[in-house]
Amino acid sequence: xxxxxxxxxxxxxxxxxxxxxxxxxxxxxxxxxxxxxxxxxxxxxxxxxxxxxxxxxxxxxxxxxxxxxxxxxxxxxxxxxxxxxxxxxxxxxxxxxxxxxxxxxxxxxxxxxxxxxxxxxxxxxxxxxxxxxxxxxxxxxxxxxxxxxxxxxxxxxxxxxxxxxxxxxxxxxxxxxxxxxxxxxxxxxxxxxxxxxxxxxxxxxxxxxxxxxxxxxxxxxxxxxxxxxxxxxxxxxxxxxxxxxxxxxxxxxxxxxxxxxxxxxxxxxxxxxxxxxxxxxxxxxxxxxxxxxxxxxxxxxxxxxxxxxxxxxxxxxxxxxxxxxx
Amino acid sequence: xxxxxxxxxxxxxxxxxxxxxxxxxxxxxxxxxxxxxxxxxxxxxxxxxxxxxxxxxxxxxxxxxxxxxxxxxxxxxxxxxxxxxxxxxxxxxxxxxxxxxxxxxxxxxxxxxxxxxxxxxxxxxxxxxxxxxxxxxxxxxxxxxxxxxxxxxxxxxxxxxxxxxxxxxxxxxxxxxxxxxxxxxxxxxxxxxxxxxxxxxxxxxxxxxxxxxxxxxxxxxxxxxxxxxxxxxxxxxxxxxxxxxxxxxxxxxxxxxxxxxxxxxxxxxxxxxxxxxxxxxxxxxxxxxxxxxxxxxxxxx
Ligand SMILES: [Zn+2]
Numbered sequence: 105x106x107x108x109x110x111x112x113x114x115x116x117x118x119x120x121x122x123x124x125x126x127x128x129x130x131x132x133x134x135x136x137x138x139x140x141x142x143x144x145x146x147x148x149x150x151x152x153x154x155x156x157x158x159x160x161x162x163x164x165x166x167x168x169x170x171x172x173x174x175x176x177x178x179x180x181x182x183x184x185x186x187x188x189x190x191x192x193x194x195x196x197x198x199x200x201x202x203x204x205x206x207x208x209x210x211x212x213x214x215x216x217x218x219x220x221x222x223x224x225x226x227x228x229x230x231x232x233x234x235x236x237x238x239x240x241x242x243x244x245x246x247x248x249x250x251x252x253x254x255x256x257x258x259x260x261x262x263x264x265x266x267x268x269x270x271x272x273x274x275x276x277x278x279x280x281x282x283x284x285x286x287x288x289x290x291x292x293x294x295x296x297x298x299x300x301x302x303x304x305x306x307x308x309x310x311x312x313x314x315x316x317x318x319x320x321x322x323x324x325x326x327x328x329x330x331x332x333x334x335x336x337x338x339x340x341x342x343x344x345x346x347x348x349x350x351x352x353x354x355x356x357x358x359x360x361x362x363x364x365x366x367x368x369x370x371x372x373x374x375x376x377x378x379x380x381x382x383x384x385x386x387x388x389x390x391x392x393x394x395x396x397x398x399x400x401x402x403x404x405x406x407x408x409x410x411x412x413x414x415x416x417x418x419x420x421x422x423x424x425x426x427x428x429x430x
Numbered sequence: 431x432x433x434x435x436x437x438x439x440x441x442x443x444x445x446x447x448x449x450x451x452x453x454x455x456x457x458x459x460x461x462x463x464x465x466x467x468x469x470x471x472x473x474x475x476x477x478x479x480x481x482x483x484x485x486x487x488x489x490x491x492x493x494x495x496x497x498x499x500x501x502x503x504x505x506x507x508x509x510x511x512x513x514x515x516x517x518x519x520x521x522x523x524x525x526x527x528x529x530x531x532x533x534x535x536x537x538x539x540x541x542x543x544x545x546x547x548x549x550x551x552x553x554x555x556x557x558x559x560x561x562x563x564x565x566x567x568x569x570x571x572x573x574x575x576x577x578x579x580x581x582x583x584x585x586x587x588x589x590x591x592x593x594x595x596x597x598x599x600x601x602x603x604x605x606x607x608x609x610x611x612x613x614x615x616x617x618x619x620x621x622x623x624x625x626x627x628x629x630x631x632x633x634x635x636x637x638x639x640x641x642x643x644x645x646x647x648x649x650x651x652x653x654x655x656x657x658x659x660x661x662x663x664x665x666x667x668x669x670x671x672x673x674x675x676x677x678x679x680x681x682x683x684x685x686x687x688x689x690x691x692x693x694x695x696x697x698x699x700x701x702x703x704x705x706x707x708x709x710x711x712x713x714x715x716x717x718x719x720x721x722x723x724x725x726x727x728x729x730x731x
Contacts, residue, residue: 267639269659269667274677277687278658279638283612287644290613291620306596306605307639307658314609328605328636329598333663338517338598352601353513362512364602411613415574417606418567419512 199240218261267308570607595635
């Protein structure tokens with residue numbers, strides 16, 4: 105992965121670099137390069153379409169995990185003013201893999217939670233590659249309750265390989281922390297908007313994912329298990345991750361088709377990592393629209409609809425409705 | 431323990447293939463050769479090492495419920511194959527068919543009404559023999575429906591968990607069952623009705639990280655594996671061996687995540703005591719403004 109670029113996007117990145125070099129050159133020289141520039145740009149457009157119009161699920165996984173992909177703190181910087189980070193679960197410690205805080209969206213007070221990955225090895229050790237421990241989820245829940253108390257909308261950004269599977273995490277009740285967060289979120293009396301911005305890794309993602317609206321960025325995925333984990337169990341080798349990625353139907357367009365999310369948010373040409381500011385603008389417009397809709401509902405209506413939404417999820421034969429109960 | 435005798439004298443439904451047929455069995459933990467009939471009398475607990483062998487839902491019903499009180503509900507909710515999932519070896523739909531073993535109602539959980547010590551309740555018992563008790567759409571829907579029923583009729587809820595977690599063959603739908611069951615539980619618990627969660631071997635993944643860990647009271651059988659991640663995944667992640675007893679019932683008690691370890695022989699008595707406690711409390715509780723004033727009490731005798 106030279107320069108942190110993926111193999112399949114590298115030809116495009118190199119071509120774009122040539123265009124930029126030529127533009128710099130053109131600033132000094134005559135009109136000779138104009139034709140060449142135009143043809144190169146056309147070529148880049150074609151190449152971009154060629155690469156991104158038929159991405160395989162596995163390529164989407166790689167984009168979702170792109171080391172240059174914007175993370176929660178990047179979105180926070182673009183979207184909110186007066187951001188004030190809140191640390192700690194008030195019981196055990198602080199978890200840097202999951203950040204929480206208060207801020208303002210277009211002047212309006214909001215609360216924010218989100219997974220946070222590191223940009224480099226050192227930061228990733230601190231952030232545990234975006235894999236929270238129980239104290240991370242307990243911090244998130246604490247801030248959600250704070251939002252409820254003061255009537256602030258909750259914004260949640262999901263980007264995690266999963267909740268951390270380790271000794272300390274088990275000792276401190278990873279299951280309990282996730283379960284409680286899911287239950288409490290389903291009954292929280294303020295609007296909750298969820299954005300899956302990268303990897304939506306199973307229970308560790310859902311723990312902050314029970315929202316009134318759930319949006320998934322175009323090249324993000326949201327899955328019950330990682331493609332590698334699924335492959336190692338059902339194909340007996342992690343090498344078959346690409347096949348598992350297809351079988352699990354977890355890409356943004358597939359999730360929309362399955363009816364478990366509200367909308368796929370289009371990414372800038374080449375992916376969110378090529379233009380984080382543009383991606384943040386799209387998210388911002390989405391927040392504005394959704395909050396305007398949800399502001400019309402009473403807290404009780406919000407909770408009832410949110411719970412109904414998740415109660416309706418699943419596909420099975422027979423026995424629907426409450427008939428058997430009557 | 432007079433109830434115990436009653437259980438033993440009950441006509442035996444056809445035996446599930448949890449145990450190989452035969453007169454003698456070998457304990458998987460201590461290797462003791464056990465006489466089948468004796469093992470059954472001992473509620474499938476090894477007389478030498480106390481290993482609690484895995485039970486079928488029907489066996490739990492026989493051990494725990496008042497005779498003839500259990501009635502299955504929601505058996506009509508059955509598996510489909512929303513993703514048309516197939517792995518290296520076979521289609522999910524074929525796997526389901528095989529796990530049904532001729533009974534189309536069989537799934538990862540059995541749900542219904544029951545009575546324990548005369549107290550009516552909603553009961554779910556997970557079935558590990560059906561794809562590891564994994565939670566897909568059917569398990570989620572049956573449990574959600576059962577909780578809804580318990581809420582409408584103001585009954586106590588008991589769920590006996592035995593599951594490896596989410597059923598990945600149903601992809602994102604199986605993950606969403608965690609949210610579904612928790613959302614229904616949120617409604618149930620807001621109505622101040624009691625949920626007793628019983629953890630058995632194993633209770634992990636998407637089941638432990640949803641309803642199983644949300645009981646008002648949580649009890650577990652001895653020696654059960656209980657945790658979020660499976661030991662193999664943790665071992666591979668941290669690259670070292672796990673301490674002995676890690677993620678076992680006794681470990682969870684020590685860490686503060688379950689209320690009591692209850693051996694199988696005492697499970698019925700323990701559940702009866704808790705059910706009585708909660709139904710008598712409900713009768714005594716004065717209703718506050720925040721709960722619907724209509725029927726303050728949960729159903730008692
Ligand atoms: Zn033994």
